[in-house]
Amino acid sequence: xxxxxxxxxxxxxxxxxxxxxxxxxxxxxxxxxxxxxxxxxxxxxxxxxxxxxxxxxxxxxxxxxxxxxxxxxxxxxxxxxxxxxxxxxxxxxxxxxxxxxxxxxxxxxxxxxxxxxxxxxxxxxxxxxxxxxxxxxxxxxxxxxxxxxxxxxxxxxxxxxxxxxxxxxxxxxxxxxxxxxxxxxxxxxxxxxxxxxxxxxxxxxxxxxxxxxxxxxxxxxxxxxxxxxxxxxxxxxxxxxxxxxxxxxxxxxxxxxxxxxxxxxxxxxxxxxxxxxxxxxxxxxxxxxxxxxxxxxxxxxxxxxxxxxxxxxxxxxxxxxxxxxxxxxxxxxxxxxxxxxxxxx
Amino acid sequence: xxxxxxxxxxxxxxxxxxxxxxxxxxxxxxxxxxxxxxxxxxxxxxxxxxxxxxxxxxxxxxxxxxxxxxxxxxxxxxxxxxxxxxxxxxxxxxxxxxxxxxxxxxxxxxxxxxxxxxxxxxxxxxxxxxxxxxxxxxxxxxxxxxxxxxxxxxxxxxxxxxxxxxxxxxxxxxxxxxxxxxxxxxxxxxxxxxxxxxxxxxxxxxxxxxxxxxxxxxxxxxxxxxxxxxxxxxxxxxxxxxxxxxxxxxxxxxxxxxxxxxxxxxxxxxxxxxxxxxxxxxxxxxxxxxxxxxxxxxxxxxxxxxxxxxxxxxxxxxxxxxxxxxxxxxxxxxxxxxxxxxxxx
DNA sequence: TTACCAACAACAAACGTTTGCGCAATTGGT
DNA sequence: ACCAATTGCGCAAACGTTTGTTGTTGGTAA
Numbered sequence: 001x002x003x004x005x006x007x008x009x010x011x012x013x014x015x016x017x018x019x020x021x022x023x024x025x026x027x028x029x030x031x032x033x034x035x036x037x038x039x040x041x042x043x044x045x046x047x048x049x050x051x052x053x054x055x056x057x058x059x060x061x062x063x064x065x066x067x068x069x070x071x072x073x074x075x076x077x078x079x080x081x082x083x084x085x086x087x088x089x090x091x092x093x094x095x096x097x098x099x100x101x102x103x104x105x106x107x108x109x110x111x112x113x114x115x116x117x118x119x120x121x122x123x124x125x126x127x128x129x130x131x132x133x134x135x136x137x138x139x140x141x142x143x144x145x146x147x148x149x150x151x152x153x154x155x156x157x158x159x160x161x162x163x164x165x166x167x168x169x170x171x172x173x174x175x176x177x178x179x180x181x182x183x184x185x186x187x188x189x190x191x192x193x194x195x196x197x198x199x200x201x202x203x204x205x206x207x208x209x210x211x212x213x214x215x216x217x218x219x220x221x222x223x224x225x226x227x228x229x230x231x232x233x234x235x236x237x238x239x240x241x242x243x244x245x246x247x248x249x250x251x252x253x254x255x256x257x258x259x260x261x262x263x264x265x266x267x268x269x270x271x272x273x274x275x276x277x278x279x280x281x282x283x284x285x286x287x288x289x290x291x292x293x294x295x296x297x298x299x300x301x302x303x304x305x306x307x308x309x310x311x312x313x314x315x316x317x318x319x320x321x322x323x324x325x326x327x328x329x330x331x332x333x334x335x336x337x338x339x340x341x342x343x344x345x
Numbered sequence: 346x347x348x349x350x351x352x353x354x355x356x357x358x359x360x361x362x363x364x365x366x367x368x369x370x371x372x373x374x375x376x377x378x379x380x381x382x383x384x385x386x387x388x389x390x391x392x393x394x395x396x397x398x399x400x401x402x403x404x405x406x407x408x409x410x411x412x413x414x415x416x417x418x419x420x421x422x423x424x425x426x427x428x429x430x431x432x433x434x435x436x437x438x439x440x441x442x443x444x445x446x447x448x449x450x451x452x453x454x455x456x457x458x459x460x461x462x463x464x465x466x467x468x469x470x471x472x473x474x475x476x477x478x479x480x481x482x483x484x485x486x487x488x489x490x491x492x493x494x495x496x497x498x499x500x501x502x503x504x505x506x507x508x509x510x511x512x513x514x515x516x517x518x519x520x521x522x523x524x525x526x527x528x529x530x531x532x533x534x535x536x537x538x539x540x541x542x543x544x545x546x547x548x549x550x551x552x553x554x555x556x557x558x559x560x561x562x563x564x565x566x567x568x569x570x571x572x573x574x575x576x577x578x579x580x581x582x583x584x585x586x587x588x589x590x591x592x593x594x595x596x597x598x599x600x601x602x603x604x605x606x607x608x609x610x611x612x613x614x615x616x617x618x619x620x621x622x623x624x625x626x627x628x629x630x631x632x633x634x635x636x637x638x639x640x641x642x643x644x645x646x647x648x649x650x651x652x653x654x655x656x657x658x659x660x661x662x663x664x665x666x667x668x669x670x671x672x673x674x675x676x677x678x679x680x681x682x683x684x685x686x687x688x689x690x
Numbered sequence: 691t692t693a694c695c696a697a698c699a700a701c702a703a704a705c706g707t708t709t710g711c712g713c714a715a716t717t718g719g720t
Numbered sequence: 721a722c723c724a725a726t727t728g729c730g731c732a733a734a735c736g737t738t739t740g741t742t743g744t745t746g747g748t749a750a
Contacts, residue, residue, distance in 0.1 A: 005736055006736065006737070007737095015699075017736085018702090018738075018739075019700075021736095021737065021738060021739085022738090025738095029697080029698065030698070031697075031698060031699085034698085034699085048456060048460050049460060049737080050401075050462060050736050051460045051462070052397050052400045052462055053735075054737055055705090056397045056401055056704095056705045056706065058738070059705065063440070066441070070426075071423075071426045073418040076422075077417060078418075080441070081415075081416045081443070084443055093441075093461070094440065095438055095439065095441070096425070096441045098425075098426070100430075114348070117395060117396070142347075224628050225627070253625075256630065257630030257632070261630065279418070279569075283569050283598045284602060285601065285602030285605045285606065286602070287602070348706095350705095350706055352707095361730045361731075362706085362708095363707090363729085366707065366708060366709085367708090367709090374729075375728070376727080376728055376729085394706085395705090395706050397705090398705075398706035398707045399708080401705090401706080401707075401734095401736065402734075403707085
């Protein structure tokens with residue numbers, strides 16, 4: 001059950017493969033009569049071009065490598081969806097390369113991209129320190145690179161990221177505006193740039209408001225389960241904080257149940273806010289106000305940038321430094337009963 | 346910045362490309378001295394084989410097409426992880442082809458698989474009725490197909506699925522064993538085979554236990570938000586049910602907040618159980634007992650089956666009918682305060 | 691008539707690999 | 721010192737396309 005090729009069609013019609021190739025792409029050199037005949041036969045035989053052969057000949061594939069730290073249920077599904085929708089319309093296909101949070105695997109994935117001659121690489125880095133080998137491997141590929149979400153500074157590649165500092169800052173400011181006096185925060189892995197930035201925004205918002213920043217109210221959790229632990233010990237303090245900032249969906253889903261279990265009324269006794277992709281906060285109990293970090297949008301923009309780079313070819317050259325696009329978060333208030341109202345009421 | 350090829354190496358050494366090719370794969374025909382010299386140079390030039398060319402020559406790619414209805418945060422991330430881990434170890438790469446729940450796109454995805462000459466297709470169907478065109482496209486490819494999760498009966502392909510009927514049956518039986526007298530269920534899209542099977546298990550468990558099956562206590566929801574609505578109207582009834590079965594993670598995350606909001610004590614006044622991938626039930630408040638439907642395991646098994654089929658080539662021929670593997674669910678009890686204990690206590 | 695130009699299609703090379711075959715040089719056994 | 725077997729490597733074809741060049745018609749204009 002061999003696939004039908006251009007050769008097969010040519011043979012059956014007693015003509016040359018090149019004629020078939022041209023006919024199928026409506027090259028004017030081929031007469032209309034023959035052209036339609038060829039197309040008819042191609043249809044009958046269910047001819048489909050062999051992309052491998054096309055790639056080889058044209059020295060350019062229509063495959064894009066997607067390297068992400070890990071396939072989790074948070075954030076990445078919507079990013080992938082955004083990327084996929086754009087790339088598909090551009091005629092490109094995605095090859096999935098999760099690094100399982102391993103540096104070694106990340107490098108391997110870059111090599112796989114190279115071996116498959118991808119037209120471009122979309123990249124979110126794993127949480128570990130990155131080596132020179134890493135980056136040189138990336139350079140050698142000669143394909144455009146677009147980073148997103150977890151990026152490394154000072155790399156000459158385009159990037160789409162969310163405003164981490166600003167999001168945390170706005171979130172905490174919002175908590176304070178609703179009357180919170182002592183705010184605790186639960187953060188992700190400390191090594192990550194996004195953690196550091198969000199922590200900085202958190203701190204800044206507190207000190208800017210004349211409140212006291214206390215390191216004892218800052219927690220780090222590498223998973224939802226750790227977040228649950230953190231929230232537990234947080235609420236066990238006396239007094240517990242009256243405002244809580246959760247850095248991500250992964251954090252909020254782990255910690256919210258703990259907070260609820262503590263018995264404190266939310267948001268009357270303890271306000272909770274998080275940064276989220278925009279789905280969970282609607283589903284959780286109680287509903288939580290959040291800063292919308294739109295993964296779909298990140299994916300969409302990253303993919304669009306990628307297509308642009310491929311088309312224009314403007315990603316190469318010594319002087320290309322890359323451009324970082326920052327997405328502004330949007331505050332979505334779901335807990336309408338705010339403490340300031342309580343105070344006034 | 347052209348990639349270095351075998352030709353380049355051959356030229357620099359003044360030898361034939363075939364010699365280089367053989368040397369790089371340790372063919373004994375090539376002398377040890379030359380062999381190591383070639384390898385050294387290949388290393389220096391950062392040679393990486395061009396998979397496209399290899400595929401073309403060998404008439405077999407190491408790409409696997411993954412077609413899923415949609416990239417959601419539920420179930421599929423862990424399935425993908427399972428698939429990916431196995432395939433990677435087997436030296437295969439995944440090309441992601443979400444169908445966005447569109448039949449047309451699903452067919453297109455099959456064609457993309459064909460064009461890219463994939464070594465195999467891993468397939469979860471979209472929710473819509475499937476056409477003959479669909480299936481014939483699949484047949485023509487000449488590559489093994491492994492279905493998972495959302496499958497179609499009577500197709501001559503292997504499949505890995507979860508025991509839908511059984512899971513629902515066991516779940517509901519468990520509710521009843523803890524003392525529930527009137528059990529409601531929230532289900533997904535009615536068109537889906539898994540919905541029908543789980544509904545059937547639900548019904549059967551109720552009637553088998555001598556309780557009354559009431560269609561008014563059965564709800565269908567296409568999303569978490571619809572599930573929230575359903576749970577709302579469910580709890581608004583008087584009396585509300587004292588046991589609730591949620592068909593999936595997507596359903597439970599939408600409905601649980603609604604149930605909690607109703608004010609009923611869980612599980613004392615109203616027990617909740619669901620079928621889940623195994624993550625959410627630990628995170629939600631309150632923790633919910635569930636039947637573990639392990640997406641990771643599904644992915645792993647499906648991928649292993651795929652590798653097997655590729656290796657043995659035993660997927661073709663008129664008489665091959667495919668084999669359906671059923672995964673047994675595991676009951677995980679998280680709400681330790683059970684009603685029967687209350688009754689006794 | 692000659693020359694010219696479309697129009698159409700065949701030819702052949704090329705992309706980077708792999709691989710069957712062949713050929714020379716070396717080895718070993720008599 | 722001769723044949724046979726072995727070693728080590730080159731040659732060339734092939735995978736399915738694309739594409740620049742060449743060739744063959746038939747027709748039109750000079």
